[in-house]
Amino acid sequence: MRSTDLRPAARIPDAGELPRLLPNAPLPHYPDHVAHFGARPAGSQALLTEVERSGLRGHGGAGFPTATKMRAVASQRRRGYVVVNATEGEPMSSKDRALCTVAPHLVLDGAALAAEILHALEVVVCVDRAASATIRNLRRAIDEREACGADRVRVRLELAPDRYVSGEESALVRWINGGEAKPTFVPPRPFERGVARRPTLVQNAETLAHVALIARHGARWFRGLGTEAEPGSALVTIAGSVAAPGVFEIPLGLPLPRMMAAAGGSLDETQAVLVGGYFGTWLSVAQARRLTLDAASLRTAGAAFGCGVIVALPETSCGLAESADVAQWLANENAGQCGPCVNGLPAIAAAMSALVAGDRDGHAEQRLRGWLELVKGRGACKHPDGAARFVASSLDAFSTEIELHRLHGRCGRMSAPRVLATPAPGPWR
């Protein structure tokens, strides 16, 4: 789903003061943005302290504390760069594109604030080059800000290649520096040596938009939503067996059944729920009923919030066939750099296909489980780990389906249209 379909978050009943990030109508122009959100204060050390107090964590997938990352860049001797990561290579996610379309100035405010905190030389905004509407909006917003002198720092827009691992921060930096958008062996990490070999803060677009609001309203306000450990709101993209798929803004800690209801779905008509995208985890309906959307709760089921992707698998779909397709897609998305991933992921994908075709003697599943353990932690990036987590969770969630395929070599649901998108691979540059 590559839409920028927006659902006003106010439709989540009794979820506190929302939306924060998403205005009810798009705000492409700077004066309208200022009228809605208020003027942007200056970035300072005091703001960095406030970001720290807010407990804000990155919304790109890894959930790393934002202030810690900023301090790591600030502690470097040389001045560096701020990279806005709006590449969003996750096929089922559209929240960053949606945010950059309806509130581009909020993201750019956050980037300018980060640049002021760090005395950065330049802001580089990276967006997926296929996202034409988002590109148009961001370009117009950047031009408008430059024309009215909104920011002191220079801002440049870069159209990044659309590959799954190209949004990983070392890959993005490598591409900005003129190379392929493939992860590099770290250390040195981008905070030490990034764009033009200088210290670089790579931050997800949504994360920076939160920074822009913390600058206006403070940490205490930010903590008015969410949980004690994971404060604030988050954008999610929900798809599958829901009547109103799209992007929502939720308070962290929202019960998953309420999320489903807000999107016009119900766990009663759902077979399983994928949380966290293609590095994520399939949850059973029983698990989904008791979980809330925050890392601490999801962790109890071996899942993570990731970049906020939620897919409700309809009763009419075959979760095994869906997962096998994604496993193949993830194998094709390996960067061709690291032996265990280059060899392991295609082997895993082939074994998943064997399960779909009917694993008569259980041999394929046994070998598959071995490979899932084998690839973990053996790559320049976390691609093998994420792919292994996804596939392993599909074996648990769809064990009945695997039995069915073992007996019949197929199932009645495998010809249903796929819910999980597997877009064709793009270039690496």
Added chain:
Amino acid sequence: MKQRLVVNWTTCVGHGMCAELLPELIRLDEWGYPIVAPGAIPPSLESHVKRAIEACPTLALLVQKAD
């Protein structure tokens, strides 16, 4: 300072020299890529580790400070 073995996966092409010279800590997977024993390098193996690092044709084996 405790150290651990690390593979630079982007440069390792699976020559397998490391597993030959340091079987105590490294074995190979079915594709010929190293599987490194977790944890700190025992002091008794330090000279063998050094030899394995120097023998890697792509300089893909290195040590890092153990966490």
